[in-house]
Amino acid sequence: MDAFFQKLDLDGDGPLYLRLKAALAEAIASGRLKPGAALPAERDMAAALGISRVTVRRAIEELTREERIERRQGAGTFVAEPLTRIEQSLSRLTSFSDDMARRGLKPGSRWITRGLFKPSTEEVMALGLSPGARVARLVRVRLADDRAMALERSSLPEDILAAPEIVETSLYDVLADAGVQPARAIERISACCLSEAESLLLGMAIGAPALTVERLAYNGAGRVIEVTRTLYRADVFDMVAEMTF
Template identity: 40%
Template sequence: MRDILLARGDDNTPLYLQLARNLRHHIAGGGIDPGDALPSERELTELTGLSRVTVRKSINQLIEEGILVRKQGSGTFVARRIETPGSVLSSFTDDAHKRGENPGVIWMIKAYAQPTDEEAAMLRIATSTRVARLGRVRLSGGEPLAIEHAVVPAEFLPDLDQIGDSLYAALEKNGHRPVRGKQRIQGALAAPTEAGMLSTEQNAAVLRIERMAFLADGRPVEFTRSTYRADRYVFVSDLEGAQTSSRLE
């Protein structure tokens, strides 16, 4: 590792960017596995002969790029990228279990309310209909990864005190698990409050996801807006070639 970190180019690139580049290549080549700790600033200073200020700037550069994550009191680690299929209707809890991780939740709101005009239109219900408003921070392995705000017609759910970490498990318990859905994903920057909830930097890249889920009979059952950490999530979809038709003249 020492030789890799000491390798320098012939250009006039600042030293901190050269070190960031070398660390980036070392990580990409499997030199440090996702989730493993980076050597401390002191160790990197000794390995490279660079100043601690230069080393710190290199690390901050890679944190901004989402390659590294800093955990308060624990150190700096190589970010684990979570690949999740973008074409499968699945819950955060199910996805975490498939990765062998323990999901968790910090509840912000769990209450009955009336829907806004927009929510009523999306769910095809009257504005007088009672809905469950569910706001939470989603955790996996103790790490905050997403903020979710879900609105569900109350008729599809058990009592609020019976709703645990998984919304879909609660819907399934009541015989109303969704079978299909539609979602839109947009890139954005984390607002200060979001950054605090997700333990990331202000203006860090996030993914804003709007999801509609439906029952087998076509009724909307869920309208959710989420904010996911873009440095941790990659949504992957299978693609097929477009169908073409030919006509004989």
């Protein structure tokens, strides 16, 4: 393994830790560093490359945050197993929790915001709220087997979701229990790059590609009862639509 690191090409422009990160990422992507392979200790890697431990540590931290490398308590640092790509159907109105459970993954959430708030101008317009109305706002990182998969921001009228704190996993299960679940939805999909704040929440590199899905959900009477904007990791999700002729 020391010989492998001695042959890494760190030439180029930019900070040395980013060049090391790029070289390691390329080695992982090409299969020269295989999933499950143990990496040397930081001091040994630094010695083999002739660079500082601080530089090695910063590169490893970046790759760990992007889930290319994982640290195992008491065991060391290893090349992470690649994430299995997920096909997200655009044909049916389903919840993230149900989608993950059908794939044998454990759904979860890391909550950022959950409560009733004064609505923003955008929420008033999208939800058709009257003056003085409040909005239930849910912001969370969606997890599958404890891995961050998406960043989801949902807004609903207070009369549709009066107690947002009861939502633990599936919002749609809570709405169904209350008899106010959506009947149909319109979704708009676009590509974007993650901001610094978004990348930190998803454990991705700043500017990493993502898929934005903006959803307007309607009840049976045609009223908008949910506005959701979800950022899906582009390295994990494929959006699939079924069409018939």
